[in-house]
Amino acid sequence: MSKAGAPTLSVDAGGLRVAVVAASWHTEVMDGLLDGARRGLTEAGVTDVVELRVPGSFELPVACARLARTGRVDALVALGVVVRGGTPHFDYVCAAATDGLTRVSIETGVPVGFGVLTCDDERQALDRAGLPGSSEDKGHEAATAAVATVVALRKVERP
Template sequence: MSGAGAPAISIEGGADLKVAVVAAQWHTQVMDGLVAGAEKALAEIGAEHDLFRAPGSFELPVLAKALAEAGSGYDAVVALGVVIRGGTPHFEYVCAAATDGLNRVALDTGTPIGFGLLTCDTEQQALDRAGLPGSREDKGREAVEAAVATALVLKKIEAKR
């Protein structure tokens, strides 16, 4: 099980941030857990946020790019989705395209992208990571914490320029 060695991220000053959450719609139960975990973390941090829904995980990068581009007003974007392996190569294509696309958005725009895309072999693995009652992990929360912590470091770097 992943999660071993995960850092405890302390977030101070996140209340001044505005965060966009973009979440896929496939696998409703898993996605409901990821979104709830992300929104709970954002509420605890005090960051203003908006939620946008994508049809699926493949569409996350284009929406994340629109939300991350200059002038959008967002300090960070959190991308949430899930792809569960099936019997065709579809899994590999969607996972690679979404992952590479989200990374490109972060590098091209300089906006932190919280990576909350679950790429699992089974539905049970996704449920174990969705932040639901009985789940072992809350990847929605973790994606928010990573994006917000990165945004705060970027603000510190910018202040030193």
């Protein structure tokens, strides 16, 4: 199971401004991911949250890059889902989203919580979406990871 070995992150991230960028495909899964991200941010004490919806997971990197470059967000949470189909489209979208979001984080220094599900079928996506009956809550995990990274990095930054 993919959640085996996952850390328990509990941070005080009050005062941070976080942007949650979410794809629009697979409404039920995305609603679960968004709810999980909102819960994670609330539990961490984040009250300043901007939400932005984009068409799909392929568009996540450009939206996150634009938000990161404004200098107005401390962290980003990218949420999406790509379900394998019968064409190579899955591989291209997954690679583009992953590589693009990694570049955003490295090039801007703004942590990006990676909440893009890459699943073989819709059942796997639903099981990771944080819905009632789901075994995992990847939206919550992505949001918590993003703010925990900001808090960790601030401990080593110069005043």
